[in-house]
Amino acid sequence: MTLVSCTQCGSRVAPERTVFSDGDRLCPECFEALKGARREALLAQTGKPHYATAAGLGFLLGLLGVVGAILLANWSDAVSGLAVVLPSAGVAYGVFVGSGLKRGPRIQALAVAMAAAFYLLNQYALFTLAASRRLDPPRLFLLSPGDFVKAYADNFVPLDPVFFGVGLFIAAWVPRAREY
Numbered sequence: 001m002t003l004v005s006c007t008q009c010g011s012r013v014a015p016e017r018t019v020f021s022d023g024d025r026l027c028p029e030c031f032e033a034l035k036g037a038r039r040e041a042l043l044a045q046t047g048k049p050h051y052a053t054a055a056g057l058g059f060l061l062g063l064l065g066v067v068g069a070i071l072l073a074n075w076s077d078a079v080s081g082l083a084v085v086l087p088s089a090g091v092a093y094g095v096f097v098g099s100g101l102k103r104g105p106r107i108q109a110l111a112v113a114m115a116a117a118f119y120l121l122n123q124y125a126l127f128t129l130a131a132s133r134r135l136d137p138p139r140l141f142l143l144s145p146g147d148f149v150k151a152y153a154d155n156f157v158p159l160d161p162v163f164f165g166v167g168l169f170i171a172a173w174v175p176r177a178r179e180y
Contacts, residue, residue: 057097
């Protein structure tokens, strides 16, 4: 009878008793240990997250992204897409890190909801800044909701939905559940 070696521990096993996992030939004992390790890794990433900390850090990094977007928009109109995506990326990583590096659909939902809210806040800040510059003398003021909707409609760029979609994708992708 021909025996084969387990790639994990090196023990000799009959070929019909081996299990293939991720390209490795494992003995039944190593396979069970690997399943247990994978289960523990999955539980570690999906355990109880810290929602308040996740929302707080997501909020702070989202605000930082809005400030960065305003600075980018002042620098060049060519980077407006990046200026739209930046707050979403900040929110996504803030929520993920703030949750204790937890993953899963609830953390994804929190990140996507916050990213959508920061997209609107970012657009509001950019349009308010642009409108403030047109005043004589330039001064900061706040747009009413109706003025914001009108400014958004007047300044709509066909790529805005694409950038919004990219931002939401980033927010959903960062804290996604992973298989081990």
